[in-house]
Amino acid sequence: MPASHRVARSRDIDHLPSKNxxxxxxxxxxxxxxxxxxxxxxxxxxxxxxxISFRDELGHTVRLVDPRGGPxxxxxxxxxxxxxAAAVAGELRAELRGLGATLIVGDPGGYWRMRPDDAVDVxxxxxxxxxxxxxxxxxxxxxxxxxxLVIDAAGAIRFRHVERDRRDASPVAIVLDxxxxxxxxxxxxxxxPLLPITRRELIIGSxxxxxxxxxxxxxxxxxxxxxxxxxxxxxxxxxxxxxxNGRPRSLTVEPRVTLLDALRExxxxxxxxxxxxxxxxxxxxxxxxxxxTLSCLTLAVMHDGxxxxxxxxxxxxxxxHPMQAxxxxxxxxxxxxxxxxxxxxxxxxxxxxxxxxxxxxREQMSGNxxxxxxxxxxxxxxxxxxxxxxxx
Amino acid sequence: MRPIRFTRAADEAAAIAxxxxxxxxxxxxxxxxxxLLKLDVIRSDELVDVRALPLARIEPIAGGGxxxxxxxxxxxVAYAPAxxxxxxxxxxxxxxxxxxxxxxxxxxxxxxxxxxxxxxxxDVATPCxxxxxxxxxxxxxxxxxxxxxxxxxxxxxASHPSDMNVALxxxxxxxxxxxxxxxRTIPIERFHREPGDHPExxxxxxxxxxxxxxxxxxxxxxxxxxxxxxxxxxxxSFALVSVAAALELDGTTIRAARIALGGVGTRPWRAHAAxxxxxxxxxxxxxxxxxxxxxxxxxxxxxxxxxxxELAKRSIVRALATAGGVA
Numbered sequence: 001m002p003a004s005h006r007v008a009r010s011r012d013i014d015h016l017p018s019k020n021x022x023x024x025x026x027x028x029x030x031x032x033x034x035x036x037x038x039x040x041x042x043x044x045x046x047x048x049x050x051x052i053s054f055r056d057e058l059g060h061t062v063r064l065v066d067p068r069g070g071p072x073x074x075x076x077x078x079x080x081x082x083x084x085a086a087a088v089a090g091e092l093r094a095e096l097r098g099l100g101a102t103l104i105v106g107d108p109g110g111y112w113r114m115r116p117d118d119a120v121d122v123x124x125x126x127x128x129x130x131x132x133x134x135x136x137x138x139x140x141x142x143x144x145x146x147x148x149l150v151i152d153a154a155g156a157i158r159f160r161h162v163e164r165d166r167r168d169a170s171p172v173a174i175v176l177d178x179x180x181x182x183x184x185x186x187x188x189x190x191x192x193p194l195l196p197i198t199r200r201e202l203i204i205g206s207x208x209x210x211x212x213x214x215x216x217x218x219x220x221x222x223x224x225x226x227x228x229x230x231x232x233x234x235x236x237x238x239x240x241x242x243x244x245n246g247r248p249r250s251l252t253v254e255p256r257v258t259l260l261d262a263l264r265e266x267x268x269x270x271x272x273x274x275x276x277x278x279x280x281x282x283x284x285x286x287x288x289x290x291x292x293t294l295s296c297l298t299l300a301v302m303h304d305g306x307x308x309x310x311x312x313x314x315x316x317x318x319x320x321h322p323m324q325a326x327x328x329x330x331x332x333x334x335x336x337x338x339x340x341x342x343x344x345x346x347x348x349x350x351x352x353x354x355x356x357x358x359x360x361x362r363e364q365m366s367g368n369x370x371x372x373x374x375x376x377x378x379x380x381x382x383x384x385x386x387x388x389x390x391x392x
Numbered sequence: 393m394r395p396i397r398f399t400r401a402a403d404e405a406a407a408i409a410x411x412x413x414x415x416x417x418x419x420x421x422x423x424x425x426x427x428l429l430k431l432d433v434i435r436s437d438e439l440v441d442v443r444a445l446p447l448a449r450i451e452p453i454a455g456g457g458x459x460x461x462x463x464x465x466x467x468x469v470a471y472a473p474a475x476x477x478x479x480x481x482x483x484x485x486x487x488x489x490x491x492x493x494x495x496x497x498x499x500x501x502x503x504x505x506x507x508x509x510x511x512x513x514x515d516v517a518t519p520c521x522x523x524x525x526x527x528x529x530x531x532x533x534x535x536x537x538x539x540x541x542x543x544x545x546x547x548x549x550a551s552h553p554s555d556m557n558v559a560l561x562x563x564x565x566x567x568x569x570x571x572x573x574x575x576r577t578i579p580i581e582r583f584h585r586e587p588g589d590h591p592e593x594x595x596x597x598x599x600x601x602x603x604x605x606x607x608x609x610x611x612x613x614x615x616x617x618x619x620x621x622x623x624x625x626x627x628x629s630f631a632l633v634s635v636a637a638a639l640e641l642d643g644t645t646i647r648a649a650r651i652a653l654g655g656v657g658t659r660p661w662r663a664h665a666a667x668x669x670x671x672x673x674x675x676x677x678x679x680x681x682x683x684x685x686x687x688x689x690x691x692x693x694x695x696x697x698x699x700x701x702e703l704a705k706r707s708i709v710r711a712l713a714t715a716g717g718v719a
Contacts, residue, residue, distance in 0.1 A: 236395065236396075236397050236398070238398060254395065255396050255397065255398030255439065256393045256394070256395060256396050256429075258426070277430065278427050278430065278431075279423055279427055279493075279494060282491065282493060285493055291467075291496040291497075292492055292493045292496055293493055293496055293497055294423070294493045294494065294497065296426075297422055297423050297426045297427060297494075297497065298421075298422050298426065298497065299398070299419075299422065299426070299439075301398050301441075302419070302422065302441060302443070345492065345493070348492070349492075352492075354471075362626075362627070363627055364492055366491055366492075366626075366627035366628040367490075367491025367492055367493045367494065367628055368491075
C-alpha cells in the first residue's frame with residue numbers, strides 16, 4: 001500500500017467520533033458471553049483504543065487499528081511472553097488466521113507483532129506504562145499480570161480480559177484461549193461482528209465510513225436469545241467426535257464445515273493445507289480410516305467416530321515417519337505447500353501396495369499436484385520407502 | 393457455501409422420505425456435490441447422508457452376473473477380484489478416472505449422477521441452460537474444445553464426464569432405484585439423457601429416487617476388452633475422447649463387439665451401429681476403420697472441438713486393435 005494511503009487513513013482514524021458517540025449505544029446488550037469461556041468477558045460499553053502507534057522494522061507505522069479491517073488483539077504482560085509464544089506459534093497463527101486478526105504483544109522486552117502468515121515483527125516502542133495506556137492499573141492499583149484486548153476495525157475495544165493474580169496458567173495459553181473465545185463467539189454469531197463490514201468494503205471505503213457502519217451495526221437490535229444450555233445452541237449445529245491422530249476431538253459445527261476447515265480452523269492442525277478447495281490439487285489429503293481422502297470435499301459431520309490421520313500424526317515424538325525422512329533426504333519439495341498432502345498420499349501408496357514401478361508411483365500420486373515440479377524427487381522418496389517396506 | 397441442514401438416514405425408507413423436498417439431495421461420497429455446493433451451482437439446503445445404508449456390497453447374482461451396491465466406493469469396485477476377473481473394462485475405466493483420493497471417496501451411485509465439467513455450467517456468472525433453464529448456452533459460441541459432438545442440441549453441448557459410466561454402457565448395466573413410488577430398474581442406456589430441450593434433466597431419476605445398486609449381466613467380453621482414454625495430461629484429467637471396446641472372438645473372427653465412447657457425447661455414448669459393422673467380420677484394421685467411421689456419423693462438432701471427430705475415430709481403431717490383440 002502506498003505510504004500516502006497510510007497517512008490518509010491514520011488521519012481519518014484520529015478524527016473518529018469521540019468516545020461519547022459510542023456511549024450513545026450504551027443500551028446495547030454486550031453481556032452475551034462467549035461460549036463457555038470464564039476467561040473472557042465482552043465489555044459492556046466499547047471504549048476506543050488509545051491512539052498508540054509504533055514503527056516496525058521496515059519503518060512503517062503500525063497502529064492499533066488494522067488498515068486491512070481485521071481485528072487487532074493486544075496482549076499486555078508483566079512477564080516475557082516471546083519464548084512461550086514461539087513454542088505455540090503454529091496454534092497462535094491458526095487462531096489469528098481464523099479471526100483474520102493481528103496480535104500485538106507488549107511485554108517487558110518491548111512490543112512485537114505476529115500476523116498469521118508473516119514473520120514476527122519487533123516494534124520500536126518499549127514502554128513501561130503499557131497497562132496505564134489502556135487505562136489498566138492506573139488508579140493506585142498494581143498493574144495486572146496479563147491483559148488481553150480485542151480491538152475491532154473501528155478502533156473500539158470489544159473484548160477485554162484482565163488477569164491480576166492467577167499465575168497457575170501459562171500466559172500464552174491464556175492469550176490462546178482468549179483468541180479462541182473470540183473466534184467461537186464470532187462463529188456462533190452471538191457477538192456483534194468484529195469485522196463490521198467486509199474487508200473489501202473496508203479497503204474501498206474510508207475508516208470514517210467504516211466507523212459509521214460499525215456504529216450502525218452495533219446499534220441494531222440484539223439477536224434473539226439462544227436456546228437453553230444442553231440443546232444445540234443454533235438450529236442445525238451438530239456434535240461430531242473426530243479421532244484425530246489418536247485423540248478424540250469433539251466439536252460442535254455447522255454441517256457445512258468441511259473436514260479441512262474443522263482441522264485447520266477449529267483444531268489448529270494447519271499442517272493440512274487448503275489449496276484449490278475443490279478436489280483438484282490434493283494439498284488437503286488426510287487419511288480417513290486408513291484411506292487417502294480429500295478433506296476439502298467432505299464434511300466434518302460425515303466423520304463422527306472416524307480415525308483421521310494428518311501430517312501432524314505421522315511422527316513419533318521427534319522421530320520422523322520414514323516417509324517424512326525420505327522427503328527430507330531426497331529434497332522432495334521446494335516451497336513445501338503440497339508436501340503434507342504428498343506425504344499422506346505416499347504413506348497410503350506404500351500401505352496399499354498398488355504401485356511398484358516409477359510409472360505406477362506417478363499414477364498413484366497423480367492426485368497431488370506440485371507447482372514447483374518436485375515430481376522426480378517425490379518419486380525417488382516414495383520409491384526409497386516402498387523398497388524398504390517390501391523387505392519388511 | 394450456503395447453510396445446509398444435514399440428516400443421517402438410517403434406512404432406505406427414511407432416506408427417501410427425507411429427500412422428498414425440492415431442496416434435498418442425497419449425500420454419498422460428496423466429491424461432486426460439495427464441489428458444486430461451494431460453487432453455488434447446486435443450491436441444495438438439505439443433505440441426506442445415505443452412507444450408513446447397507447448398500448456397499450459387491451456380490452454375484454444368479455446367471456453369472458454381479459450386483460454392485462450404490463455405496464461401493466470406486467476404489468473397491470475397481471480392485472474387486474470379481475470385477476477384475478470378469479468385467480476388466482469396468483475396472484480399467486474406473487482407474488482411468490479421477491485420482492486415488494477421489495476414487496476412495498466417490499460412490500457408484502454418485503458417479504452415475506456425476507454432473508458435467510462444462511466450465512459454463514460451473515461458473516454462475518455465465519448463462520447455462522443446464523444450470524438455469526432458459527438462460528442460454530455460453531458454450532455454443534464460447535470455449536467448447538472439451539465439449540460434446542454427439543447427442544448435442546442447440547440448448548446444450550455439455551459432455552458427460554464419467555469414465556465408469558462409459559464402461560457400464562458397454563457392459564449393458566442395469567440401474568436399480570428405490571423411490572417414493574417403490575423400486576424399479578433402468579437400463580443404463582435409458583438412465584442418462586440427451587439434453588434436447590431440457591438439458592437441466594441429466595437422468596431418468598425422479599425426485600426422491602435413490603440409486604441402490606447396479607447389476608452387470610454375465611459378460612463374454614472379459615478376455616478382449618480395452619479402455620482407452622485420451623486426455624491433455626497423462627493422468628488426473630477428464631477425457632477428450634475415451635473408448636470402451638470389447639470383443640467376443642471366434643479365432644480371428646469377431647462374433648460380437650461392444651463400443652462405448654466418453655468425452656464426446658452428452659451422455660455415455662454406446663455405438664450400436666458401429667458394433668453391427670464389426671459383427672461377423674475378421675480382426676482387420678479396415679474393419680475397425682469402417683466401424684469408427686460409422687460411430688461418428690452423427691457427429692455435430694463446432695469450431696473448437698472438430699478435432700474430436702478424427703481423434704475419436706483413431707481412438708476407436710486403436711482400442712479395437714488393442715482389445716483384439718492385434719495392435
